[in-house]
Amino acid sequence: MQFALPPRRNLHAPYPNSSRLSFQRRRQLKAVAILGFTLLAVFFLLSQILYSSTGTSAVPAGTPSIVLVTVLDRALWSDNYIQKIIKNREDYAKRHGYTNFFANWSDYEPSLEGSPRSWGMVPAMRHAMASHPYSKYFFYLDTHALIMNPSQPLESHLLDKNRLESLIQKDVSVVPPDSIIKTFSHLQPEDIDLIITTDNEDMNPGSFVLKQGEFSRFLLDVWFDPLYRNYNFAKAETHALDHIVQWHPTVLSRLALVPQRIINAYSKESNGAGKDGSYKEGDFIIRFFGCDSDPKRNCEKELDPYYNLWAKKLKNE
Template sequence: MQFALPPRKGPVAHPYARSSFLTLHRRKQLTAIAVLSVALLAVFFLLSQLFYSSAGAAVISIGTPSVVIVTVLDRILYSDKYLQKIIRNREDYAERHGYTNFFANLTDYNSYIGHAPQSWGVVPAVRHAMATHPSSTYFFHLDPHAIFMAPSKSLQSHILSKHRLETLMRRDVPVVPPDSIIKTFSHLRHEDIDLMVTTDAKGLNTGSFVLRQGDFARFLLDTWFDPLFRSYNFAKAETHTLEHVVQWHPTVLARLALIPQRVINAYSPDSIGAAVDGTYKDGDLIIRFFGCNTDPKRNCERELDPYYNLWAKKLKLE
């Protein structure tokens, strides 16, 4: 009987085996994908550097105003002629320095304020401005009964720059003059500060302050506007509330810079309660007619006119 010889062993191609050509092709694909991935990561990294500083803080993109000036207008109590002067003054200042204005109507916040004094409107107005301009850095609330008198001075050079602010900061002084036991910290630096405000002869004054956008700002505004504080019936409403928050919460005090009154809150000669050297002098950035809306013997529109005319004259001379 003859047996068939087994087939000779040799290289047999497996039906599912990859050819050397396919392997080489696959390697080239993987190399290309790897190179593309690295390139994409590099692009994302470079883009991230355009929008974030090395410390992780947002950098203002082109076209975004660095400063938003917040003004709460009472269109019921004051004439349109008076308010238009305020608006025109603000718009001129903002246009000069690349800022923008946020003009809020007091009545828009009535449902939030409830039965509390109308002056509380400043807090939701600033929060509203931040929501409207989420990429802007600083929010400068300025009482409507005030105007810019030195339009060429930018807020950056006047208060916001590192050297300038550290020069202005009043360290180790009573938060509420003249003898509050709570004092401003002596070790604070420019980068620590989120809230810049002045005091007059009697205490903090919220008619003019600067707040930096961020988590702290939102925390402060939420705390400041707490319903319990609004119902507490503080004599000076939101002003006394802020004094309370600053003195009882070191977290807030650690972010606060008290600056000389005339820097952003100089009172007119007719205003009472100015701090020492807190009354307006020629060359000051702002004049504020503090109390003109609460003293029945005074008239805001009448007090504004001579200073507004002086400001308008300066514009013509430029």
């Protein structure tokens, strides 16, 4: 006697074949992976092309091209005096799309290791560059100085290629009046990373411009080396810079000396101005050089009449 077997149930009939589905998914995942890898590779190649063509990585939108660096001494100077300096710098930066880096001398005292506190300007510049890695130029300006011609952007006043070419002082003594080491006669604007002036005795780093890059990091590291800070130069970081520039052609080859009144005009009370280095109405900067080291002078009193002139210009605009 035979019994009819029940019909077999095809459990998979309503659904697609599992091996086929798995194969399709693998193909889709593989395609997505290839597409993702291709996009990453294209992005990487484009970033490398941009880097090789400009020498820097892509600059984020809104990055200021110029940073003004000022080191303040809140323990020594009155708040009123410091606020005047800050207002002067902030107005200038706002006009031209720059930014400010305000530091305190006390921030760098631990790293000075007993050296004169004036050395603090060097790590302050390095600090500013680390804080603004995509900005191109850093303009250090001593606390005891005012920007008197705020409508003048630094680009057209100093950094423009044609303008800088007209200002570079070639084949002149690095340390006046008669240093045997002279600036190179073949310098071109594209060679320059450090722009500074001299007075009647030295290069004076109370006002200078440094371009972001490997050279600037090298210079600041060398300048701040303990060997120089502990050498007891009579004028500390000023004489150290004189020495470095005269003995290191690498530095001299990236240096532009410009006329003093371009970025470092001395007030009438300041001794040591170079030839045609004293402030005249309309100049970009006035600097009260030495007002903080001469007991017969008072920085705040010397600054006030010029600050009032500057403030009057703002009201009349």
